[in-house]
Amino acid sequence: MEHKNITEFFKACTPAVQERLLSDLLAIMSQRLDPNLNSIHKERLKEQGITCPYCQSEKIVANGKLNSVQRYWCRACNKHFRETTGTPLAWLKKKDKWLQYLRCMLSGYSLRKSAKETGISLQTSFDWRHKVLQAFKTMSPEKFTGICESDDIFFLESDKGNRSLDRKARRRGGKASKAGISNEQVAVIVSCDRNGHKDFQVVGKGRISKNDIDKVLGDKIDEKAILCTDSHNSYTAFAKSKNLQHQKIVVSKGQYVKDQVYHVQHVNNMTSQLKKWLDNFNGVSTKYLQNYLNWFMVMEHLKDSTKKAGQFAFLALSYNRAWFEFKELVTNQALFRT
């Protein structure tokens, strides 16, 4: 059957049948995932090599096996660890639940619905979501080349955060008490090049500075890249300091495309998609905003993939600092990570 026919068929079904079909489909997807979890993990190790989850050093020594799990010793920080330390494989006792949970995330279920589907508490649902999202930061591109568009966007600060889930968040789009960009607003730098690299980074409160841009793009933008932005002074200063070619698009003066190739339309489109997507969550706490940006990055990356579930799991396993950074994040009182 053609994809279009299936879609039509699905639309014609009653909501109850649709629900059942969806859960059957998810079960099929999970079968594709389940037996692969360990091999996905092995694949990751082969691709990235083994590093110390505590200090990221590569100076590690194999140190025997315990219950058939390889153990290591780090010569840099003198700590012992297993090859799964810091990844979800180590912090979850019930791996089948975790896979089920990943499927819920992939389907865009709410914390509550994911908790119910998986049979875990709401608090655990929250913790798992953010541990996975923490791992997704590995999606941030390493290099921007060619034409690179960048822009800043703002979100009203929200302290919903913490793990007490009962407090109502100030909804995004709520009103700031001061007009214009103030310290009540959190800046995010959005960048993309024409080779599919996309990046979304929280930089701090209020207007962005040259240093903010430098932190996000400084090490990543190729020296031969051409930076396309609006006429923001901080971008001008950044481009100058890096000796980058810089194309400023003055949209306020009716300019949209320069020399037929220089524009900021990709970055603008991405920004509006991001905002629409974030509206699905009932107000995102500033403290966890970067995690949601990581999630969006992953969804963008997997958009056209035919092996979404497998790749989603691969990425969730791909960062052995996820657990440690999650702990730091939840115990940190400040709204921002430094």
Ligand SMILES: [Zn+2]
């Ligand atoms: Zn170490």
